[in-house]
Amino acid sequence: MEVEKQDPPTYHVGSATSRVRFYHTPIKPTHSAPNTILSHQDTSEYTNKYTKMSTIAVAGGTGGIGKTIVEALLQEPKYRVIVLTQSSPKEDPVLKQTQQIQINYNDIDSVVETLEKHAVHTIISAIGIYTDEAAQSQMNLVQAAEKSSVTKRFVPSEYSFIQTEDLLPHDPSIKYWLDAAELLKKTKLQYTRVCPGVLMDYWGMPRVRTNIHQHVIGIDVANCWAGIPGDGNDKMSVTYSYDLAAYIVKLLDLEGWPEFSIFAGDDITYNELLKLAEEARGKNFDVVYDSADNVKAGQVTVPPFLTGISEEEAREMTVLVSRLTIAGAFDLPQERMNALFPDIKPIKMREFLINTWKDEA
Incomplete structure (x- = not known):
């Protein structure tokens, strides 16, 4: 089973692919975001819009939440959408509206070449991270994005709860997402970790x-x-997947991203x-x-x-x-970004x- 082909249910509710926890730390901005804590009363610094067309790459966009994100992106003509996949292009009516590009995550240099060739500005990862191999694929993708001269933003594959070290006793695989977040902090990439609950x-x-x-x-x-x-x-905080995808597309309009983008339906x-x-x-x-x-x-x-x-x-x-x-873990903090959109x-x-x-x- 290929890393990004499927999106196991554990991937969105907190398991070897878990993420949704109880988190009380204020939302902090990442690189290029204003050095303030986001609040519903002071959001102006987050609302400057990108105006020119950008190329968005969805890694693992052939199924699961990745495909849902692709569907939402295709509703916005200002974005050119490509799908990064380890498999051959799928005969799918949604995916045929994108450019499916077969890549080898283990060859970082070739991934860099692909990102630069297609002028990928933002990567949205939806890789199903439930094995060491899949986790390494995302880590390699982060490294490739950092090396790329054109890639500026990265959304790591989480889409559940806010994962922190105190939940490791419940689910040791949370380390996969913590490692990715730690690597992103060391890059010049702007990133945000999206948390919609269950x-x-x-x-x-x-x-x-x-x-x-x-x-x-x-x-x-x-x-x-x-x-x-x-x-x-x-x-529990809960969100319909198509609402989540709509929020993710809206995030692309923001000039600055907080470390955690929390939404809930x-x-x-x-x-x-x-x-x-x-x-x-x-x-x-x-x-x-x-x-x-x-x-x-x-x-x-x-x-x-x-x-x-x-x-x-x-x-x-x-x-x-x-x-x-x-x-x-699934009770997300009330400091949410719904009000921005x-x-x-x-x-x-x-x-x-x-x-x-x-x-x-």
């Missing part, structure tokens, strides 16, 4: 429009089942989500609660309806997401569920 898409599958791989995150709306960690009252608990899901489906769900002690001990209820993964993989994923949930109206959880499941009630 993707709503999981609670709309298989009916909702999405490029994300199907997986059960706590509540299986399709099968009217729920396995809830703790008491169900831990807050809604904030909700599992108990609240369960109530909305039952309302949308018009029936009561079969519900199991796994106590916090059991979650910490790795004793969780595995979703009974598995899609494309083994029971052991589902168990590992459930343990990880459950632990992060009760640790408050008032024209984007992210969908709320109630509307998302009703729109998705109205024909199934």
Whole structure:
């Protein structure tokens, strides 16, 4: 399985590809951004626009959140979109609107040559980082971007929670993203780490429009089942993938980027989500609660309806997401960038569920 071909569900909710944590540090600007803390009252320094057409490269843009970002970019005629891939070009109606370029991440010099040949100004990485090899691919891409004479900006592959060292005991693979962030700090590249919380898409599958791989995150709306960690009252920030992609495109307009770009469509608990899901489906769900002690001990209820993964993989994923949930990892800080882009109206959880499941009630 190629690094960027697929976007495993763990990639967006906090696992060997995790990212969504509880973070209380102010948003700090990165290179070229004003030396201030971003607030809703003082955002003028972040709103200067780029006016000329730029070439945007999406690494891992053939599927998952990467493809969703590509779709959003294609709505903006001021951007030329290329997709960096390790595989041969795909026969896909969306991707055919871009230029798919096959590259070898292990050959940094050739990647530099590609970036310069195509005048890539900004790289948006959506590489599915769930192996050492995939993590190294992104590290190599950062190095290539730094060496390129034309590349100025880099969005690393995270798209979940704010990852910090204190979550390493829950998920050692968080080191992958911490290493990438540390490398970016040492470059002259402007960068931002995008944090939307958990993707709503999981609670709309298989009916909702999405490029994300199907997986059960706590509540299986399709099968009217729920396995809830703790008491169900831990807050989670949630965002629909297409709203996330719209925000990412808007970020490209900003002259300065903060270190963390936090967006959220809604904030909700599992108990609240369960109530909305039952309302949308018009029936009561079969519900199991796994106590916090059991979650910490790795004793969780595995979703009974598995899609494309083994029971052991589902168990590992459930343990990880459950632990992060009760640790408050998915409860993003209220210091968010939504206010910078008032024209984007992210969908709320109630509307998302009703729109998705109205024909199934």
